[in-house]
Amino acid sequence: MTSVLVAYGTGEGQTGKIAAFVGSVLEAYGHDATVVDLTATPEQSVEGFDAVLVGSPVHNRRHHPAVLAFVERERAALAERPSGFFQVSLASIMPLRWAQRGAQEFVDHFVEETGWEPDRVGTFAGAVKYSQYDRWTRFTFRLVSAVTTGDTDTSRDYEYTDWDEVEEFTLAFVADTTYRVGPPSSEVPRPAPVALLGLGFALGYWWARRREAGRTVPTAIGADDSTPAVRTLAD
Numbered sequence: 001m002t003s004v005l006v007a008y009g010t011g012e013g014q015t016g017k018i019a020a021f022v023g024s025v026l027e028a029y030g031h032d033a034t035v036v037d038l039t040a041t042p043e044q045s046v047e048g049f050d051a052v053l054v055g056s057p058v059h060n061r062r063h064h065p066a067v068l069a070f071v072e073r074e075r076a077a078l079a080e081r082p083s084g085f086f087q088v089s090l091a092s093i094m095p096l097r098w099a100q101r102g103a104q105e106f107v108d109h110f111v112e113e114t115g116w117e118p119d120r121v122g123t124f125a126g127a128v129k130y131s132q133y134d135r136w137t138r139f140t141f142r143l144v145s146a147v148t149t150g151d152t153d154t155s156r157d158y159e160y161t162d163w164d165e166v167e168e169f170t171l172a173f174v175a176d177t178t179y180r181v182g183p184p185s186s187e188v189p190r191p192a193p194v195a196l197l198g199l200g201f202a203l204g205y206w207w208a209r210r211r212e213a214g215r216t217v218p219t220a221i222g223a224d225d226s227t228p229a230v231r232t233l234a235d
C-alpha cells in the first residue's frame with residue numbers, strides 16, 4: 001500500500017471536489033490517501049508520504065497562493081518522491097486552440113516559478129459557479145460564456161470536469177508510483193508463472209519428441225543386433 005498526499009488549494013471548491021475524487025480512486029485501488037486543503041492546513045508537509053499529488057485552480061492566470069507557497073517550501077522533498085500536479089482551469093474546455101494552449105502555458109509558468117518538475121501533469125476543466133460569484137464576476141463570466149460555451153444561464157452552475165480523465169490520470173500516477181516505490185509485498189509476483197513456463201517447455205519438448213517419433217519408418221531388422229529396429233527419416 002502506497003501512502004499518497006493529495007494537497008490542493010481552491011477558490012470555489014472545484015479543485016477540492018477533484019482532489020476528493022482522486023483520493024477516492026486511490027483508496028479504491030488499495031492505497032492510503034490523505035486529502036488536505038492547503039488553505040486550512042498551510043503547514044502541511046510531505047514527510048512520511050510515499051508520493052504526492054498537488055492540485056491548483058487558475059484564477060486570473062495565476063495558481064492558488066497556498067499551493068505556490070507549499071510547493072516552494074516542499075520543493076526538495078517533492079523531488080525525492082513520485083509527484084504529480086493537476087491544474088484546474090477553464091482554458092482546458094475552451095473551443096479555441098489558442099485558449100487550450102493557454103492551459104499548458106499556465107503549467108509551464110508554474111514549473112518555472114516554483115522550480116518543481118512533477119513526474120505527471122493533468123490539465124482538467126473546472127467549473128463555472130455563477131452561484132458563488134459577485135455581480136461583476138458573474139457579468140464577466142456570462143460575457144465570456146456567450147462567445148465560448150454558450151452557458152449563460154446565471155441561475156445555475158456548470159461543471160466541465162471530465163471525471164474519466166481524472167481517473168485515468170490518477171491510475172497512471174499510481175502506475176508510475178508503484179514502479180518507483182515498488183509494489184506492496186503482497187503483489188510481488190509469485191514463482192508460479194516461472195513453474196508454469198517450465199512445464200510449458202517440458203510439454204513442448206515431449207510433444208516435439210513424439211512428433212519426431214511419429215515420423216520414423218520401420219526398416220528391416222538387420223542381422224546385426226546392433227542395427228536399430230527403427231530408423232528416422234533423417235538418418
Ligand SMILES: Cc1cc2nc3c(=O)[nH]c(=O)nc-3n(C[C@H](O)[C@H](O)[C@H](O)COP(=O)(O)O)c2cc1C
Binds near residue numbers: 010013125
Ligand atoms: C475570478 C476568476 C478568475 C479566473 N481566471 C481564470 C483564468 O485566468 N484562466 C482560466 O483558464 N480559468 C480561470 N478561471 C476559471 C477557474 O479556473 C475555474 O472556475 C475553476 O473551476 C476554479 O477552480 P476552484 O473552484 O477550485 O477555485 C477563473 C475563475 C474565476 C472565478
